[in-house]
Amino acid sequence: xxxxxxxxxxxxxxxxxxxxxxxxxxxxxxxxxxxxxxxxxxxxxxxxxxxxxxxxxxxxxxxxxxxxxxxxxxxxxxxxxxxxxxxxxxxxxxxxxxxxxxxxxxxxxxxxx
Amino acid sequence: xxxxxxxxxxxxxxxxxxxxxxxxxxxxxxxxxxxxxxxxxxxxxxxxxxxxxxxxxxxxxxxxxxxxxxxxxxxxxxxxxxxxxxxxxxxxxxxxxxxxxxxxxxxxxxxx
Numbered sequence: 001x002x003x004x005x006x007x008x009x010x011x012x013x014x015x016x017x018x019x020x021x022x023x024x025x026x027x028x029x030x031x032x033x034x035x036x037x038x039x040x041x042x043x044x045x046x047x048x049x050x051x052x053x054x055x056x057x058x059x060x061x062x063x064x065x066x067x068x069x070x071x072x073x074x075x076x077x078x079x080x081x082x083x084x085x086x087x088x089x090x091x092x093x094x095x096x097x098x099x100x101x102x103x104x105x106x107x108x109x110x111x112x113x
Numbered sequence: 114x115x116x117x118x119x120x121x122x123x124x125x126x127x128x129x130x131x132x133x134x135x136x137x138x139x140x141x142x143x144x145x146x147x148x149x150x151x152x153x154x155x156x157x158x159x160x161x162x163x164x165x166x167x168x169x170x171x172x173x174x175x176x177x178x179x180x181x182x183x184x185x186x187x188x189x190x191x192x193x194x195x196x197x198x199x200x201x202x203x204x205x206x207x208x209x210x211x212x213x214x215x216x217x218x219x220x221x222x223x224x225x
Contacts, residue, residue: 032211032212034213034214036216042218042219043117043119043204043216043217043218043219044156044204044216045216046213046214046215046216049211049212049213089155089156091156093212099144099146099161099163099168099169099208099212099214100158100161100169100171101146101148101156101158101214102158103155103156103157104155105154105155106155
């Protein structure tokens with residue numbers, strides 16, 4: 001099966017700096033990945049996704065990078081703001097699985113003033 | 114922007130009682146899911162539902178659990194006889210063909 005893990009359980013950054021949150025996955029058959037943001041007491045909020053036929057995808061202030069060789073992906077947040085403080089999860093979908101997302105354990109991002 | 118909605122936001126029940134958690138997925142989505150998150154732990158997959166039937170379920174989704182799409186808008190999760198260890202946040206999600214999944218705000222289930 002798939003297992004997904006994040007490299008750091010917590011990350012603190014200064015407001016205005018860039019944040020990088022890393023994630024590793026184990027199943028080379030995983031071909032679709034989603035980054036979610038979860039604020040306290042709320043559901044996971046879809047941020048950005050990427051398919052395995054891409055190395056990079058950009059959204060508004062966010063970039064996801066995928067390295068299939070080492071089974072690693074990262075989420076970069078530009079000019080981090082206080083509202084970015086939350087837990088960030090990566091989730092993976094395997095091509096052999098109908099629709100089951102496997103979640104990582106999450107990184108708590110704290111933005112310092 | 115369309116959202117997944119869930120009711121109730123918090124459900125307290127006695128052990129052994131039945132609960133029904135309700136979800137209204139995003140209207141043009143065809144795939145529906147339930148996940149749960151025990152406090153402080155990862156989000157865990159329970160079940161996926163497509164074309165009016167279960168397409169995949171996890172080991173957690175045993176005979177005590179069932180899902181139903183009773184009409185064109187609602188998607189429900191029923192737990193027949195709740196156990197203490199069923200206490201968790203339950204998230205409904207919906208999505209399209211790409212595999213994307215959008216989550217609702219969750220129902221906090223507390224079993225006493």
